[in-house]
Structures are given as C-alpha cells and as structure tokens.
Amino acid sequence: MRKGVTAGALTQLGWGLKSMTEDDILKIHDSTLEVLERTGIEIDGEEALNICQKGGCKVNKKTKVVKFPPHLVEEAISRCPKKVLFAGRDPESDFVTGRREVGFTNFGVGLQTEELDGKTVRDSTFQDLKDIVRLCDALDTVDFIVTPVAPRDVPKETFDLHVLEACMTNSSKHYAADCENGEMAEKMIEMAKVVAGGSKELQERPILSFGVCPISPLRIPKEAADVIMVSAKNGIPIEILSMALAGATSPMSLSGTLVTHNAEVLAGMVLAQLVNPGVPTIYGSSTAALHMRYGSATIGTPEFAMLNSALAELAHHYEVPVCVGGL
Numbered sequence: 001m002r003k004g005v006t007a008g009a010l011t012q013l014g015w016g017l018k019s020m021t022e023d024d025i026l027k028i029h030d031s032t033l034e035v036l037e038r039t040g041i042e043i044d045g046e047e048a049l050n051i052c053q054k055g056g057c058k059v060n061k062k063t064k065v066v067k068f069p070p071h072l073v074e075e076a077i078s079r080c081p082k083k084v085l086f087a088g089r090d091p092e093s094d095f096v097t098g099r100r101e102v103g104f105t106n107f108g109v110g111l112q113t114e115e116l117d118g119k120t121v122r123d124s125t126f127q128d129l130k131d132i133v134r135l136c137d138a139l140d141t142v143d144f145i146v147t148p149v150a151p152r153d154v155p156k157e158t159f160d161l162h163v164l165e166a167c168m169t170n171s172s173k174h175y176a177a178d179c180e181n182g183e184m185a186e187k188m189i190e191m192a193k194v195v196a197g198g199s200k201e202l203q204e205r206p207i208l209s210f211g212v213c214p215i216s217p218l219r220i221p222k223e224a225a226d227v228i229m230v231s232a233k234n235g236i237p238i239e240i241l242s243m244a245l246a247g248a249t250s251p252m253s254l255s256g257t258l259v260t261h262n263a264e265v266l267a268g269m270v271l272a273q274l275v276n277p278g279v280p281t282i283y284g285s286s287t288a289a290l291h292m293r294y295g296s297a298t299i300g301t302p303e304f305a306m307l308n309s310a311l312a313e314l315a316h317h318y319e320v321p322v323c324v325g326g327l
Contacts, residue, residue, distance in 0.1 A: 019309045025317045028255065028310075032262040033070040035218070040067035041267040044222035048229060048271060055274040066267070073266055076273040080320045084237050084280040086144045087205035089195065090172035095143040097282070098321040103143035105323075106136050109178065110149040124149035129166045137171035144174035146211075160184045161191065164208070168195055176209045176239065182226025185210060189234050202236075209237035211284060214264035216242060216249035220271070228268055232275035239323055240268030241284025245297055246307070248290040254303065258310055261287045269320075283315040286325040299326065 083098030212224035244250035308324040315322030
C-alpha cells in the first residue's frame with residue numbers, strides 16, 4: 001500500500017472552533033431559502049426592484065417586497081468569487097480574503113474620541129481621523145482599514161469624500177468604506193480611479209471597497225441598494241453586513257436571528273450578482289443580542305461570539321469571503 005494515502009479520514013490542522021454541524025448549517029440555509037421565497041425582503045428603489053424582477057424574482061411594486069426563488073439564490077452564491085483582493089495603494093499592503101485566510105481590521109465609526117488623559121471625551125475630528133488612520137497603517141496586525149471615527153467638523157454633504165481623502169492620503173492599506181448613497185459612491189469611485197491610475201487599474205487592483213447594512217428585519221433601504229448596484233456596476237468589492245439584534249429586530253432565539261441575518265445578506269448578494277455576475281461580494285456581520293435592561297447591543301458577550309462564529313461557518317459553507325465582528 002502507498003504511504004501517505006488514506007480513505008475516509010477527517011483531520012484538523014491547528015486549533016479551530018466548530019459551532020454547528022453540517023446538518024445544522026443546512027437547516028439554517030433551508031430555513032433562509034424559505035424566508036426569502038415565502039416572506040421576501042423589502043427593497044426600496046425602482047431600479048433595484050426592476051433588476052430583481054428581470055432577474056427572476058417575484059416583485060410587488062406596491063409593497064416593495066421581493067421574493068427570491070431558491071434556485072436564483074443558489075446561483076448567485078455560486079457566482080461570488082471565493083477569494084477577494086483588498087488591494088492597498090502599496091502592493092506590499094495587499095490582503096487577500098477568502099477560504100480560511102484570517103485578517104483583522106479596526107473597529108469603525110466612533111462618534112467620540114477619548115483624550116490620552118483618559119478623562120476627556122469629545123466629538124471626533126478630522127485630525128483624529130487622520131491620526132488614527134496613520135496608526136492603523138503602522139500596525140502589522142491591521143490588514144485593511146475601515147473608517148475609525150466619524151469626524152464631526154466636516155460638512156455633512158461631503159462627509160464620505162473627506163473620509164476617503166484621509167484614508168487614501170494617510171495609509172498605504174486598502175480602505176473598506178461606508179457610503180451614504182449611490183451618488184456618493186460614484187464620486188468616491190471617481191476619486192479612487194485617480195489614485196489607482198484609471199478605471200481598469202481600479203478594477204484590477206481595487207484599493208477601495210464598500211460596505212452596506214440592511215435594516216433588520218428583512219429590509220434593504222434605497223441608499224444601501226443603490227450603493228450595491230453602483231459598486232457592482234463598477235466591479236468594486238461590496239460587503240453586505242447585517243446588524244440584526246436578537247430580541248429586538250430579529251427573533252429572541254439565536255437560530256432565528258441567524259436565519260434573519262442570513263436572509264438579509266443573501267438578498268443583497270443576489271442583487272449584486274444580478275447587476276454584475278462575478279462581482280466580488282463579502283458576507284458581513286455585526287449581529288448581536290439585545291441588552292434587556294439598557295436596550296443596547298451587547299458586544300463582547302458569549303452570544304455575540306456564538307452568533308458571529310456561526311455566521312462565519314455559514315459563509316464558509318457558501319465558500320464566500322466573510323467579515324464578522326469580534327472574532
């Protein structure tokens with residue numbers, strides 16, 4: 001018998017966390033398909049509704065509810081690239097996500113900043129943003145950058161453009177951007193094209209990506225839908241990140257929250273793939289449980305870890321890149 005050949009062997013190299021069995025994952029997936037097909041997702045925006053309808057979804061223009069046939073969801077998942085390049089301005093700062101590669105980013109969009117004295121807390125400023133971006137750029141453990149703080153001293157009308165400027169000029173790493181609406185996304189892409197050297201260069205080496213959040217339960221607002229479509233049309237990576245809250249905007253049970261979250265993310269991924277099949281799409285999560293006393297999201301709790309580890313396993317099952325909070 002040849003050495004090194006085995007039959008029916010399951011191995012695990014290194015330490016890992018397994019929160020669901022394969023049957024558990026399939027139950028969540030099947031329940032998600034049922035929600036998408038029977039209940040549907042409310043998607044705002046005429047263009048998005050027309051794209052979904054043309055793609056084979058059942059669309060009610062009055063209620064704005066879109067119902068997704070299971071085969072369409074499965075097809076969209078299969079079209080998502082298994083790996084996505086988060087290109088930096090400096091190729092040395094490139095990060096490739098997908099399969100089992102693990103990377104880290106900073107937490108994002110802090111409205112307030114604490115001074116080094118540990119006592120003074122004030123509104124975040126544009127200077128804070130630039131300083132923290134430079135810090136993240138210097139840290140080897142940060143693979144790409146999300147908006148660390150929300151500067152309160154820049155015009156609201158051009159907020160996203162100022163943040164993009166700060167991240168592009170103070171870091172060599174990839175910038176995963178939040179974006180207010182589709183119009184702003186187009187302007188940010190034009191800025192990124194200048195930095196990258198052109199439209200083709202930006203598609204080949206995307207130094208910018210976008211992230212949008214559905215509104216739980218089961219709704220994608222027009223602003224998010226427009227960013228998804230603009231990003232997909234331009235071949236820019238797009239992350240669909242749900243922030244469902246167990247016990248508030250999603251079921252009390254963690255399994256029910258997993259289904260709600262999964263339905264919202266997959267609906268956004270289907271929309272992206274209908275616009276541009278094969279566009280890089282990332283499965284995102286910052287889903288948590290409700291703090292019953294304070295009415296807030298509980299971050300850093302066992303439930304938060306359980307939810308996000310399970311959602312990471314769902315994404316691994318779909319073989320799509322995943323970005324989750326707290327892990």
